[in-house]
Amino acid sequence: MNLTEFRKLVSPKMISVNWTEAQNNVLPYVGSQLFPAKKKAGLDLSWIKGAKGLPVTLMPSAFDAKATFRDRIGVGKLETEMPFFREGFKIKEKDRQEILRIQDSNDPYAQAIISQVFDDAGNLIAGANVVPERQIMQLLFAVNGNVGIAIKANGVDYTYDYDPAVGGTRPWKSTNYFALTGQAAWDQVATADPFEDIDRAKKAIANHGGKAAYIMMNSTTFALLRKINNVKNRFLTVSGIALGYLRDSDVVNIMKDTEDLLGIIIYDNQFVDESGTTRKFVPDDYVAVIPDGALGNTWYGTTPEEADLMGSNAAEVAIVNTGVAITQILDAHPVNLNTFASEIVLPSYERMNEVALIKVK
Numbered sequence: 001m002n003l004t005e006f007r008k009l010v011s012p013k014m015i016s017v018n019w020t021e022a023q024n025n026v027l028p029y030v031g032s033q034l035f036p037a038k039k040k041a042g043l044d045l046s047w048i049k050g051a052k053g054l055p056v057t058l059m060p061s062a063f064d065a066k067a068t069f070r071d072r073i074g075v076g077k078l079e080t081e082m083p084f085f086r087e088g089f090k091i092k093e094k095d096r097q098e099i100l101r102i103q104d105s106n107d108p109y110a111q112a113i114i115s116q117v118f119d120d121a122g123n124l125i126a127g128a129n130v131v132p133e134r135q136i137m138q139l140l141f142a143v144n145g146n147v148g149i150a151i152k153a154n155g156v157d158y159t160y161d162y163d164p165a166v167g168g169t170r171p172w173k174s175t176n177y178f179a180l181t182g183q184a185a186w187d188q189v190a191t192a193d194p195f196e197d198i199d200r201a202k203k204a205i206a207n208h209g210g211k212a213a214y215i216m217m218n219s220t221t222f223a224l225l226r227k228i229n230n231v232k233n234r235f236l237t238v239s240g241i242a243l244g245y246l247r248d249s250d251v252v253n254i255m256k257d258t259e260d261l262l263g264i265i266i267y268d269n270q271f272v273d274e275s276g277t278t279r280k281f282v283p284d285d286y287v288a289v290i291p292d293g294a295l296g297n298t299w300y301g302t303t304p305e306e307a308d309l310m311g312s313n314a315a316e317v318a319i320v321n322t323g324v325a326i327t328q329i330l331d332a333h334p335v336n337l338n339t340f341a342s343e344i345v346l347p348s349y350e351r352m353n354e355v356a357l358i359k360v361k
Contacts, residue, residue, distance in 0.1 A: 007337065010117040012318035012326040015339070018118045019125050019320055029129065030216075030267050031136035031281075034290070035298045035347045037322040082301045083151070083158040085131050088327075088340025089120045117339070121326065124341035128324040130271045132298045132345050137281040139349055140216070140288045140295075142357060145177035146170070149346070153274035162349055176204045176356040185361035186224040186285075193230050194360075198259050201289040201356035210354030213292035215255065216265040218282040221360060226251045234258060262292060289356040296351060300324075301344030 008014075098113065135149045139162060142148070147163040147170075163172040178200055183191040202212040217225075225231060226246050234254050235246055246254075252264050267282045300323020310317040315329040324343045331338060 007316075007328070007330070009114055010121075010328075010339075012316045012328050012339075015118060015121040015125075015326050016318040016320045019122055022122065029133040029269065029281075030265065031133040031140075031347075032129075032298065034140075034294060035132070035136050035296045036294055037132075037298045037300060039300050039302075039323055041302050082299065082344045082346040083156075084303070084342070084344050085128065086303075086340060086342035087124060087127065088338055089124070091117065091337040091339075093335050121339055121341075124339075125320055125324060125326070128341045128343050129321060131343065132347060133269075133281060134271065135345070136298070136347050139347060139352075140290070140355065140357075141283050141286045142173075142177070143283060143286075144359070145173040145179065145357065147172055147349075147352065160346070162352065172352060175207070176201075176353065177359075178204075178356070179359040180361060186221075186228060187361045189227050189229050192228045194225055194228060194255075195230065195234070195258055197358050197360070198255075198287075198289060201358055202259070204356045205289065205291065205354050208353040210291045210351070212259075212289045212356075213262045214265050214290050215259075215261060216267060216282070216288040216290060217286065218280060218284060219266055219268050220284045221287060222248070222251070222264075222266055224285075224360060225255075231255075285359060285361050287358045287360055289358070291351065291354045294351075295355060296347050296349040298322075298345065298347045303342045303344055305342050 095113075131151075134151070138149050139147060142163075147161075149158065149160040149162075151158045163170045178197065180186065180192075180197060182188075184193070184197070186192045186194065198212075198215060205212050226248070231251060231254060232246060235250055255261060255264055269281050270278055271281065273279050303323070303325045305315070305317050305325040305327040306319060309315040309327060309329075310319075310325075315327050317325055317327045319325055323345060324341055326339070326341055328337065328339045330336075
């Protein structure tokens with residue numbers, strides 16, 4: 001099998017088809033449902049705000065810079081510029097010699113090499129999907145009430161402030177963020193009152209014309225909720241059954257019925273960051289109170305690969321997931337086949353004031 005035949009088998013188009021088919025039975029990220037994807041041209045973003053293993057997130061990349069190659073083993077108007085991410089992998093000259101040994105594309109050895117390329121490309125796309133999910137969860141679970149996005153790696157710093165101060169006060173933080181301390185904290189099982197805490201958050205949302213529909217947290221925070229006496233006592237009052245331990249379904253039903261909610265979202269997905277550290281999308285000890293429906297949009301811009309290389313003879317390009325460009329370029333010296341994923345992506349947050357956040361301890 002020569003290199004031309006091999007490239008046809010692992011082209012960006014075939015990578016796109018393989019990825020799409022592989023994702024048919026995979027549940028989407030929660031953030032992608034709350035912030036549906038949309039596409040726009042260029043970099044500038046304007047929006048109206050209402051007052052198999054864990055994938056590794058792509059490295060931020062500067063424009064006019066080579067992709068970072070991954071080792072295979074592994075009502076105010078805000079305007080800003082969307083961040084750029086790019087990363088890739090190589091099929092090197094040594095790999096090329098292995099390809100020369102293949103006479104038939106149906107050879108089991110050929111299938112192993114092709115599968116490896118698809119897996120490498122799939123890891124890049126999975127990493128590309130981590131980026132917007134990470135951004136969205138940074139917005140929903142604003143640590144210490146500071147709503148924004150901060151990703152620093154590879155010599156690039158992307159920091160976005162979604163709640164800029166007005167007269168020294170951050171508008172959203174001052175009305176929609178609640179930090180519990182002392183006897184009110186959820187680890188104080190005898191005195192904590194999550195019903196009162198959620199009611200306060202619901203009122204904040206209502207003051208901005210919204211209606212709370214869900215509360216969202218991870219399992220660690222949910223475990224705190226399950227132990228609180230006020231929650232246990234509410235179950236006893238309703239059922240008349242004395243239980244020393246509540247099932248998860250009991251807690252869910254209590255919160256839904258008492259707080260008039262559509263449900264509780266327990267979100268435990270994780271990712272590996274640029275330093276190789278495994279992190280949770282949803283941090284411990286935070287509860288987001290959100291309305292029903294989309295909260296904003298995930299905006300994809302037009303990458304340089306899509307704008308300048310798609311349809312040219314210099315490279316092959318295919319688009320997956322609305323705005324992730326899969327690009328393949330052949331270097332003549334040394335002979336390397338480079339495949340990389342790139343994206344320009346940033347969420348807008350139009351219903352920000354209809355979301356409240358509780359730091360429970």
